[in-house]
Amino acid sequence: MKKILILLQKEFIQVFRNKTILPIIFVLPIVQLLILANAATQEMKNIKLALIDFDNSSESRSLVNAFGHSKFYSLIPVRGGVEKAVELIDLGEADAVLVIPEHFGENLVEGTPVNVQLMLNAINITAAALTQGYTSGIIQGYTSSISIQSSNIIPTKQSVRHWYNPDLNYKLYMVPGILVILVTIVGMFLTAINIVREKELGTIEQVNVTPIKPYQFIVGKLVPFWIIALFELSFGLIIAKLVFNLTIVGSTPLLFGFAAIYLLVALGLGLILSTSASNQQQVMFMAFFFMIVFLMLSGLFTPTESMPKWAQWFNTINPLYYFMKVNRMLILKGSDFGNLRESFISISLMAIAVLSFAILRYNKKSA
Numbered sequence: 001m002k003k004i005l006i007l008l009q010k011e012f013i014q015v016f017r018n019k020t021i022l023p024i025i026f027v028l029p030i031v032q033l034l035i036l037a038n039a040a041t042q043e044m045k046n047i048k049l050a051l052i053d054f055d056n057s058s059e060s061r062s063l064v065n066a067f068g069h070s071k072f073y074s075l076i077p078v079r080g081g082v083e084k085a086v087e088l089i090d091l092g093e094a095d096a097v098l099v100i101p102e103h104f105g106e107n108l109v110e111g112t113p114v115n116v117q118l119m120l121n122a123i124n125i126t127a128a129a130l131t132q133g134y135t136s137g138i139i140q141g142y143t144s145s146i147s148i149q150s151s152n153i154i155p156t157k158q159s160v161r162h163w164y165n166p167d168l169n170y171k172l173y174m175v176p177g178i179l180v181i182l183v184t185i186v187g188m189f190l191t192a193i194n195i196v197r198e199k200e201l202g203t204i205e206q207v208n209v210t211p212i213k214p215y216q217f218i219v220g221k222l223v224p225f226w227i228i229a230l231f232e233l234s235f236g237l238i239i240a241k242l243v244f245n246l247t248i249v250g251s252t253p254l255l256f257g258f259a260a261i262y263l264l265v266a267l268g269l270g271l272i273l274s275t276s277a278s279n280q281q282q283v284m285f286m287a288f289f290f291m292i293v294f295l296m297l298s299g300l301f302t303p304t305e306s307m308p309k310w311a312q313w314f315n316t317i318n319p320l321y322y323f324m325k326v327n328r329m330l331i332l333k334g335s336d337f338g339n340l341r342e343s344f345i346s347i348s349l350m351a352i353a354v355l356s357f358a359i360l361r362y363n364k365k366s367a
Contacts, residue, residue: 003212003216004216004219004220007212007216007217007219007220007221008220008223008224010220011194011220011221011223011224012224014194015194015224015225015228021190021193021194024186024189024190025186025190025228025232028182028185028186028232029182029232029235029236029239032178032181032182032236033175033178033179033182033236033239033240033243033244034239034243036174036178037171037174037175037244038171045071045072046072046074047072047073047074047095047096047131048073048074048076048093048094048095048096049067049073049074049075049076049094049095049096049097049098049135050076050077050078050085050088050089050094050096050097050098051064051067051075051076051077051078051097051098051100052078052080052081052082052085052097052098052099052100053100054099054100054101054102054104055100055101055102055103055104055105057104057105057106058105059104059105059108059109060100060104060105062142063100063104063138063139063142064100066138066141066142067098067135067138070134070138072134073134076088076093076094078097082097082099085097085099085119086119089119089121092121094121095120095121095127095131096118096119096120096121096131096135097117097119098116098117098118098135099116099117099118099119100116101114101115101116101117104116108143114143116139118132118135118136120132164249164332164333165332171244172244172246172332173328173332174300175240175244175246176246176324176327176328176331176332177298177299177300177324177327177328178236179233179236179237179240179327180298180300180320180323180327181300182232182233182236183229183232183233183236183259183262183263183266183323184266184291184320184323185291186225186228186229186232187225187226187229187263187267187270188266188267188269188270188273188291189270189284189287189291190228190270191221191222191225191266191267191271191274192270192271192273192274192277192283192287193274193280193283193284194221194225194274195221195270195271195274195275196274196277196278196279196280196282196283199274199278199279200279200280215359218271218358218359221271222267222271225267225270226260226263226264226267229259229263229266230256230260230263233256233259246331248330248331249330249331249332249333249334250329250330250331250333250334250335251330251336251337254330254336254337254340255326255327255330258323258326258330258340258343258344258347259323261347261348261351262319262322262323262347262351264351264354264355265319265347265350265351265354265355266319268351268354268355268357268358269290269319269354270287271355271358271359271361272354272357272358272361273286273287273290275358275361276361294318294319294320294321295320297311297314297315297318297320297321298318298320298321298323298324299315299324299325300324304321316346317350319347319350322343322346322347322350323347325343326340326343
């Protein structure tokens, strides 16, 4: 135990002397949360909509006003034909074109089907889909109101309540995911870089010839970054509360308990990468590759349920998927251990497997 404490003391001194690691530990959480939480959003707030009104009736002008009153649209009136509007899309000056046909108002009042044409710039399919949804919603809402007025039908009121995120604030959805990235970078990247750096300096060979046992070396190397990563999670949650008013609905001890187990996986992966690389450039490339694959399939931006079957199967061995899921369920939904039992079991088994393999591989490399 005394040897482990000496190793821990040595590692903490070494970490805080490293001018490269310190900015990652203290600056990274602020940068990630303040910039990524605001930039990484799927909300559409400035849709440039070109309008062509061939009808020019009171009904068509009312429809145009409905778009003008929406905070999502910047309207571009077009004087000319459809070709002129398409040219605006080609030049990137418009995201969508709405063409209101002749006799729009007359047909709408009479109850005759009306065809309104919507042309979208679909290079960004997510933006195009959201624009289509917003636009269709406004058109349907307006045409329904006209139909109700003309036929004296009593409208049916609809009450909608959004659970867990009442204001549909996309930042509250993104921040728990960004915290996962933050903890993973500290756990996996810094562990791998720290050990490889000792390889480059030759100090790890000096440690290998000492009477220190392999498990003592592993504990001494991994525990400091395990503590630092948990500190980063606490720091990130405090920033999220102060800046984004993000409140942990669920159990905080349960959140940190899962994070502690998850970090064993991340630290183990960092150790495996460090034994497979001979310098810091190699370990960074390998860590970046695995991080991108795990991250893109974790559900950070898109629901995992919408992914292909092979991707959903892959997520059974994707540690970021489990932490992303648990983080959001605990922070936003307030789930208890019963709802998260399967994730706890899966990440625990993964931690045992990854750490065991990492220790065995280290022994092999150092023999």
